[in-house]
Amino acid sequence: MILPIVAYGDPVLKKKANPISKDYQLLKDLIDDMRETMKRASGVGLAAPQIGLSFNLFITDGSAFDDLEAKNFKEVFINANIINREGDMVGYNEGCLSIPDIREEVKRPDKITIQYYDENFNFHEKEYTGIVARIIQHEYDHIQGILIVDYLSPLKKRILKKRLLDISKGKVDVDYKMRFPGQKVKSKYI
Numbered sequence: 120m121i122l123p124i125v126a127y128g129d130p131v132l133k134k135k136a137n138p139i140s141k142d143y144q145l146l147k148d149l150i151d152d153m154r155e156t157m158k159r160a161s162g163v164g165l166a167a168p169q170i171g172l173s174f175n176l177f178i179t180d181g182s183a184f185d186d187l188e189a190k191n192f193k194e195v196f197i198n199a200n201i202i203n204r205e206g207d208m209v210g211y212n213e214g215c216l217s218i219p220d221i222r223e224e225v226k227r228p229d230k231i232t233i234q235y236y237d238e239n240f241n242f243h244e245k246e247y248t249g250i251v252a253r254i255i256q257h258e259y260d261h262i263q264g265i266l267i268v269d270y271l272s273p274l275k276k277r278i279l280k281k282r283l284l285d286i287s288k289g290k291v292d293v294d295y296k297m298r299f300p301g302q303k304v305k306s307k308y309i
Contacts, residue, residue, distance in 0.1 A: 121152070121155050121296060123171075124156065124169050124298070125170060125171050125217055126217055126218075126287055126298065127287050128286070130300075131173055132217060132261070132266060133266075137174060137175060138198045141236075141240045145308055146238070150176075152170075153165050153178050154180075163184070166258045166262055168261050168262065169217050171306060171309075174262075175198045176195075177196050179192060179193065179194050179251075179258060180192070181193070181254055189254070192254070195237050195238040196233070196235040197235060197236040198235060199259060201231050202244075204227075204228040206230035206248070208226045209228075209229045209253075210226045211253055212224050216295070217266070218286060220293075221279060223267055223271060225267050226270070231246070231248075231252045231255060233245060233247065233255060287299065
């Protein structure tokens with residue numbers, strides 16, 4: 120089932136997400152719905168807060184990239200924790216499904232180490248580099264309540280203020296379902 124993506128301005132996007140219990144009965148359905156939602160929106164990642172759930176869960180799919188490592192990168196991250204960031208700070212023009220039509224350069228370290236559980240609740244500690252590390256860090260930010268606009272200078276935020284306000288009011292043209300601040304939440308996952 121395709122779920123609506125939460126738009127900029129919704130408080131769930133600014134909260135630190137809660138851990139998920141291994142006993143959460145709807146986890147498989149939730150992950151399947153997130154995959155379908157991400158694919159429909161042509162995303163390379165989707166975090167649970169982006170569908171209105173304050174869960175420490177995100178998924179990735181780097182198949183849109185030419186980079187061979189990214190192209191084959193499809194993973195589920197549950198209760199993730201980045202334990203190390205290092206390397207060069209590299210800028211990249213990032214976008215976000217919750218903030219459509221805005222792309223901004225964000226600088227991130229090009230190497231991370233992350234601990235997480237996969238969809239079968241198997242524990243992993245892995246090191247990632249390059250575009251894959253960037254995808255993970257972007258989605259990880261969502262479970263920390265951080266958005267790409269939080270990396271911008273105060274001047275750049277002022278320049279984008281009207282566009283961000285329009286997004287939060289639903290004045291945006293996208294080809295995927297969205298939920299805007301103030302709209303009622305109907306979810307079998309809450």
